[in-house]
Amino acid sequence: MIAKYPKKLLFIFVLLAQVCSGQKVFKIKEGQLEFINLEKGIFIKKGNSYYEIRLEKINDYDKFARDSKYELQSVTIEEIEAVKRDSSTIASPDIVTYDFKNFETKKFTTINHDGNYQFYKYNKNFFGIDFIKDSKQKPIKANIFHYCILDFGNNKKIIYHEGGFIIPTKEKIIFLFKENDLTTSFRNFRISELKNLTTAEVFSLQVEKLRLNENFYKIDSLKNKRVKILDVYNQRAVNKTFDSIIFNDYFVIAYQKAKINLYNYTFQEIKIANLKAVGQERFYPVLQIIEGNSVRRINLIGENFNAGDIRYIPDFSNYFDSSRVEFKITKENDHFYLYTDNIFSLVPRLASFENHFKLFNADEYETIQFLDENTSITLNSEMMDFSVNFPIMIYAKLKNGKYNLSTIEYLGTENPNNEIVIFNTKLPKNLDDIKLISPQTYFIEKDGLCTLYPIMKKIKYKKLESFQKNFARFELPNGQRGWLDLKGNEYLDN
Known part of the structure; x- marks a missing residue:
């Protein structure tokens, strides 16, 4: 770094920002560009004096977008001479005019013996850089860099990004990275056409940079209650407005009345014909969709998912352990x-220091779920994003062979209040069969019809298959078929 000298002058100026073809351009109006050195900085000459340009850190997204300023700090002749002598310094006369819109359609791939990198436009605001071990390996995302264009006037423009600079010179485009091995790797590269990104190129573990409402992108509400996606510069990432938006680490799902719009974080739309519903899969870059009358799983670019699309193992170590409560039900002397x-x-409303409780309102029961089992119920699971709904349900077999669904609270209270009684009365009764499918979800049958309670409370299906993650296939008594989702929504076949 440049040595520090006393009594340096410091000036602060506002960056003049504009958007050109979707690219953020900042104009630096003071002085003339003289030198660029990755380690030492950017230097201009103003009158007979030299100054170092000090920019806001581009990886501090909010501050960079909000303040849009730069500082000029005076430097000595001795310092400038040291910059000139540095072989890595790029002088202003060597910088040539270049149309950075070419980055929209070009990919830069290094030419090395041991492993290569590729550099390309990821979306309007970020570049992507991938490591390629060999020609047989899929690229692995090494980083994504937010960028802007610095315009010094006189057709002197460079790219400033989180990893360094990109400078067009008379000889070639020069890539300067803070990581020296990347700078070395990009001394030799070939340029090819940038085609549609593959799922490996779209995938990134740096979700904190891209995920909505975290750092760079946000959902903004309009006066008409519709919503849009903005970047930190308040520019639209997608040129549409929506009724609502949901998202995870990998996908953005936007709703416009009956239409569903799918995006990954390149914000290029994933177009699926006759898309009826979307189900997310926790932790993985996969969506399950209903397309027409069929269910399939898609990857980040809308193709059929295969195991090779996942190139990492999620880290579950940061999640709290699930909270469970153990209990046992016994039958003693007909009680x-x-x-x-x-x-x-x-039973949150039952405060007691006892460890055993008589179950009331059970005279007509032959047996109760979990009888003579040492069992437990999961109350909440951070990893599975699950928390139990109270009151906790439990089923019992009646002496006449039928089944009732009840609650532990109702059975554990000798004189239950009206609220408890009403809730219990509304639960399915006199069932032909009942099975626990998942925590607090039951497959129940009555009079030749079935359902999954409480996902669909009405017992209405002639046939109901098991859930395939987000969706279960059903058939109604009239022969109409369709899909049921985990929220109880139905999607009838065309």
């Missing part, structure tokens, strides 16, 4: 008892 050391977790 049922529940044993637990944590009754408050099962």
